[in-house]
Amino acid sequence: MYEFSMTLGDKENLYEQIYKYIKGEMLEGTLKPGERLPSTRVLSQSLGVSRSTVDLAYQQLLSEGYISSIPAKGYFVSDMEIFAYAGGEKEEILLEKEEAQKKPVVDFSLTKIDEDGFPHSYWKKISKKILDIEDENLYDLGDCRGELSLRKSITDYLHRFRQVNCHPNQIVIGAGNDYLAMLLSVLLREEKYMAMENPTYKSAADTFVCMGLQVQGIAMDESGMDIDTLMKSEAKVAYVMPSHQFPMGCVMPIKRRIELLDWAKRKNGYIIEDDYDSQFRYRGKPIPALQGLDDQERVIYLGTFSKSIAPAIRFSYMVLPKSLLERWNAIRESFSVTISKVDQKIIEEFLSSGWYERHVNKMRNKYRQKRNLVLGAMKEWNFPYSVSGEEAGLHFVLHLPFIKSKKDLLFTLKEAGIILYAPEEYLLSSKTYNEEDFLLGYASLREKEIGEQIADLGKKIEAFY
Amino acid sequence: MYEFSMTLGDKENLYEQIYKYIKGEMLEGTLKPGERLPSTRVLSQSLGVSRSTVDLAYQQLLSEGYISSIPAKGYFVSDMEIFAYAGGEKEEILLEKEEAQKKPVVDFSLTKIDEDGFPHSYWKKISKKILDIEDENLYDLGDCRGELSLRKSITDYLHRFRQVNCHPNQIVIGAGNDYLAMLLSVLLREEKYMAMENPTYKSAADTFVCMGLQVQGIAMDESGMDIDTLMKSEAKVAYVMPSHQFPMGCVMPIKRRIELLDWAKRKNGYIIEDDYDSQFRYRGKPIPALQGLDDQERVIYLGTFSKSIAPAIRFSYMVLPKSLLERWNAIRESFSVTISKVDQKIIEEFLSSGWYERHVNKMRNKYRQKRNLVLGAMKEWNFPYSVSGEEAGLHFVLHLPFIKSKKDLLFTLKEAGIILYAPEEYLLSSKTYNEEDFLLGYASLREKEIGEQIADLGKKIEAFY
Numbered sequence: 012m013y014e015f016s017m018t019l020g021d022k023e024n025l026y027e028q029i030y031k032y033i034k035g036e037m038l039e040g041t042l043k044p045g046e047r048l049p050s051t052r053v054l055s056q057s058l059g060v061s062r063s064t065v066d067l068a069y070q071q072l073l074s075e076g077y078i079s080s081i082p083a084k085g086y087f088v089s090d091m092e093i094f095a096y097a098g099g100e101k102e103e104i105l106l107e108k109e110e111a112q113k114k115p116v117v118d119f120s121l122t123k124i125d126e127d128g129f130p131h132s133y134w135k136k137i138s139k140k141i142l143d144i145e146d147e148n149l150y151d152l153g154d155c156r157g158e159l160s161l162r163k164s165i166t167d168y169l170h171r172f173r174q175v176n177c178h179p180n181q182i183v184i185g186a187g188n189d190y191l192a193m194l195l196s197v198l199l200r201e202e203k204y205m206a207m208e209n210p211t212y213k214s215a216a217d218t219f220v221c222m223g224l225q226v227q228g229i230a231m232d233e234s235g236m237d238i239d240t241l242m243k244s245e246a247k248v249a250y251v252m253p254s255h256q257f258p259m260g261c262v263m264p265i266k267r268r269i270e271l272l273d274w275a276k277r278k279n280g281y282i283i284e285d286d287y288d289s290q291f292r293y294r295g296k297p298i299p300a301l302q303g304l305d306d307q308e309r310v311i312y313l314g315t316f317s318k319s320i321a322p323a324i325r326f327s328y329m330v331l332p333k334s335l336l337e338r339w340n341a342i343r344e345s346f347s348v349t350i351s352k353v354d355q356k357i358i359e360e361f362l363s364s365g366w367y368e369r370h371v372n373k374m375r376n377k378y379r380q381k382r383n384l385v386l387g388a389m390k391e392w393n394f395p396y397s398v399s400g401e402e403a404g405l406h407f408v409l410h411l412p413f414i415k416s417k418k419d420l421l422f423t424l425k426e427a428g429i430i431l432y433a434p435e436e437y438l439l440s441s442k443t444y445n446e447e448d449f450l451l452g453y454a455s456l457r458e459k460e461i462g463e464q465i466a467d468l469g470k471k472i473e474a475f476y
Numbered sequence: 477m478y479e480f481s482m483t484l485g486d487k488e489n490l491y492e493q494i495y496k497y498i499k500g501e502m503l504e505g506t507l508k509p510g511e512r513l514p515s516t517r518v519l520s521q522s523l524g525v526s527r528s529t530v531d532l533a534y535q536q537l538l539s540e541g542y543i544s545s546i547p548a549k550g551y552f553v554s555d556m557e558i559f560a561y562a563g564g565e566k567e568e569i570l571l572e573k574e575e576a577q578k579k580p581v582v583d584f585s586l587t588k589i590d591e592d593g594f595p596h597s598y599w600k601k602i603s604k605k606i607l608d609i610e611d612e613n614l615y616d617l618g619d620c621r622g623e624l625s626l627r628k629s630i631t632d633y634l635h636r637f638r639q640v641n642c643h644p645n646q647i648v649i650g651a652g653n654d655y656l657a658m659l660l661s662v663l664l665r666e667e668k669y670m671a672m673e674n675p676t677y678k679s680a681a682d683t684f685v686c687m688g689l690q691v692q693g694i695a696m697d698e699s700g701m702d703i704d705t706l707m708k709s710e711a712k713v714a715y716v717m718p719s720h721q722f723p724m725g726c727v728m729p730i731k732r733r734i735e736l737l738d739w740a741k742r743k744n745g746y747i748i749e750d751d752y753d754s755q756f757r758y759r760g761k762p763i764p765a766l767q768g769l770d771d772q773e774r775v776i777y778l779g780t781f782s783k784s785i786a787p788a789i790r791f792s793y794m795v796l797p798k799s800l801l802e803r804w805n806a807i808r809e810s811f812s813v814t815i816s817k818v819d820q821k822i823i824e825e826f827l828s829s830g831w832y833e834r835h836v837n838k839m840r841n842k843y844r845q846k847r848n849l850v851l852g853a854m855k856e857w858n859f860p861y862s863v864s865g866e867e868a869g870l871h872f873v874l875h876l877p878f879i880k881s882k883k884d885l886l887f888t889l890k891e892a893g894i895i896l897y898a899p900e901e902y903l904l905s906s907k908t909y910n911e912e913d914f915l916l917g918y919a920s921l922r923e924k925e926i927g928e929q930i931a932d933l934g935k936k937i938e939a940f941y
Contacts, residue, residue, distance in 0.1 A: 071760035076729020129615045135607040142600040150594045150786035186651045186814035197686050217810035221662050264541020295536030321615035323817045345682035349651035349814050352788040
């Protein structure tokens with residue numbers, strides 16, 4: 012029989028020391044398959060520890076399958092051919108260098124929002140209030156679509172502010188638009204093709220492609236997706252942003268909306284209406300959602316709080332048309348809710364208290380002011396330019412007719428720490444786009460710096476005329 | 477030219493009243509396509525409102541495309557064929573009746589956890605601390621894998637407690653296991669088949685199927701997935717729960733683990749190790765993760781805080797093997813993070829402060845006590861029974877040899893408000909399973925009620941002998 016020659020360390024975790032020692036001996040091959048271990052009585056005496064300590068070590072080896080027990084005979088090393096796998100720690104290798112990016116001086120970002128706009132104190136107050144609630148169901152998993160009371164609040168909000176008509180059971184919440192795009196890809200798998208404006212919100216296109224759908228870029232004009240091109244495509248689903256197209260900023264007029272609904276009706280297809288920044292319209296009131304015009308149950312409405320509260324608030328929702336509910340109900344239990352009940356309660360409170368509405372109004376005014384500061388400062392520019400899509404959203408298209416070299420200008424700006432964007436980055440196909448169009452986002456700029464930043468931008472652009 | 481005959485209501489939203497009136501006239505056909513609207517000057521005089529009010533209404537109609545403007549000529553109703561779509565509110569119909577379920581008296585649930593176990597006061601304290609931090613990046617979107625500092629904390633935790641070896645860049649966090657199963661389905665699409673033990677965690681199987689993978693049920697014995705059957709299947713990915721198989725409760729011994737790793741190496745395949753409740757082991761220390769034995773970069777490790785903190789905490793993570801990082805890095809930007817930075821910071825604090833470890837230890841003791849109370853009360857039963865899988869997790873298998881009719885027993889229990897479970901519910905194929913096996917979860921029972929509940933269950937079972 013195998014002889015033990017281990018020395019115990021300090022008094023801590025005696026059983027673990029024995030367990031590790033035996034396992035080590037097996038891995039090194041000193042203890043061989045089939046070999047019998049000393050009885051717990053013998054080993055406890057030889058090591059000067061209690062019998063239960065040895066028993067604990069043996070039980071652990073037993074439960075992991077390293078040894079087996081034969082009644083009235085004792086413990087034996089398990090019969091295993093390969094021990095080589097059980098290696099020690101692997102070296103820690105850096106798999107990818109975290110890029111130490113030079114922070115730009117001015118970023119006319121299309122995705123960042125006003126960083127002072129986050130309702131810190133209110134968020135804290137509401138969070139605390141929710142956490143104080145004695146609700147034994149608050150830490151259950153809950154409904155995969157989101158809690159009913161929250162879905163009711165969203166229904167009310169959508170009805171009042173977006174003229175969206177729906178029942179709470181048509182609503183599904185999810186942790187961000189990308190997640191909902193994943194769910195939609197599952198729901199719309201049999202439709203196979205997805206038509207998207209070109210250029211478009213590329214992250215959604217990427218998600219659809221990753222999810223196995225085929226994305227078809229459809230030409231667009233100043234009213235949005237071109238219906239003739241759409242008609243000729245194989246797509247039965249069209250993804251559009253009627254309130255404020257990303258990135259071109261155009262609004263889909265009522266005529267095009269009706270043509271699109273007509274297309275969906277004829278094709279028995281679906282329209283995904285991404286209403287991502289519809290709250291921010293600076294002239295008149297927000298344009299009602301396309302969903303409200305749909306009496307054929309063909310529109311899937313997508314909304315998010317990431318633009319209006321903060322990108323880190325991972326909260327989006329969709330309204331499914333009744334025609335898709337059967338499909339959804341058949342699979343929905345496979346997709347647990349992705350937002351905690353605490354966060355759901357916070358958003359519900361935001362909506363039902365009227366706070367959200369006030370916050371959106373406040374931010375709309377703030378963004379309008381920033382936009383006005385930008386447009387005002389641009390009036391000092393001494394070269395031809397024009398803007399479009401500036402009546403809504405958090406960015407606009409800047410047209411610089413006859414600019415010498417777009418590529419060189421963007422490069423020169425970048426070298427100077429100024430990040431300006433271009434629609435090409437959002438193209439689905441790689442053909443070049445208008446040489447004169449640029450995208451300028453102003454949401455994350457600071458009011459008092461805008462004048463100087465726009466003047467500086469102007470100077471840099473002027474050199475290219 | 478069209479004559480206005482509108483009467484203004486109160487002084488509120490004058491422009492909106494004008495806007496709505498004109499839109500209404502168009503929808504009713506009183507105002508026809510091509511018809512010219514009165515000028516802003518004329519209309520403002522006739523209504524007795526300021527010219528800018530009328531202008532605002534016209535601008536809104538213009539931006540929505542209902543009218544168009546011809547310079548020096550005026551405003552004209554747009555040329556649209558169909559107005560019929562623009563209906564009013566749809567009737568609110570209840571799409572699905574919310575079932576008023578009779579609440580069971582005793583639910584031996586396999587998924588619920590101890591409802592008093594949620595660390596309410598600590599959660600509140602940490603949440604408040606995080607919300608008090610002045611961090612301008614806290615409301616940015618952040619890294620799609622989760623913040624680096626959090627991934628470091630998870631790496632440390634996994635290394636210390638689960639013997640998992642990885643680099644923070646191998647970690648991806650997500651709002652729940654279902655979400656990570658979706659991501660994995662995208663990553664493993666080309667592998668096409670997914671082998672799962674039968675019975676298994678069916679929700680994951682459903683997700684894989686919804687995501688387009690083909691799930692193949694593999695027979696299992698008391699060591700887990702049968703390797704010979706796996707060898708013969710087409711699958712290149714195997715989903716297993718080595719620490720505590722759901723629902724059968726068995727632990728995969730080291731020999732089977734090595735055989736499985738060997739299979740993955742030969743097939744160039746992958747193993748998904750779902751380590752969902754490994755923290756709860758009542759005898760000896762938790763069994764190290766399979767991932768720690770993998771020197772071929774074939775194991776995908778899945779962990780969650782839903783079992784150890786609360787199901788409503790939608791927080792899971794996975795460790796990708798280095799062999800999958802190239803695939804992941806190519807697509808990861810299409811999948812924004814699904815957990816807010818605030819929640820990420822809370823979990824990071826939980827892990828790095830050592831609080832999580834103490835919480836798990838506390839809960840392990842609590843669950844051990846509940847399990848002991850259940851097993852102790854069962855000793856009073858006057859009929860043959862045995863249990864297995866009771867050394868870990870939050871449920872065990874109850875064997876009732878020669879019981880008369882499993883189906884009738886379950887039905888009788890249900891009628892009396894007692895919910896007991898059976899492995900059949902977790903079978904991938906519908907062939908019947910062992911007539912004698914039941915599943916009993918004890919995590920959500922209350923200590924002081926356990927004695928009576930188990931005695932009552934015993935009485936009901938006895939009638940079937």
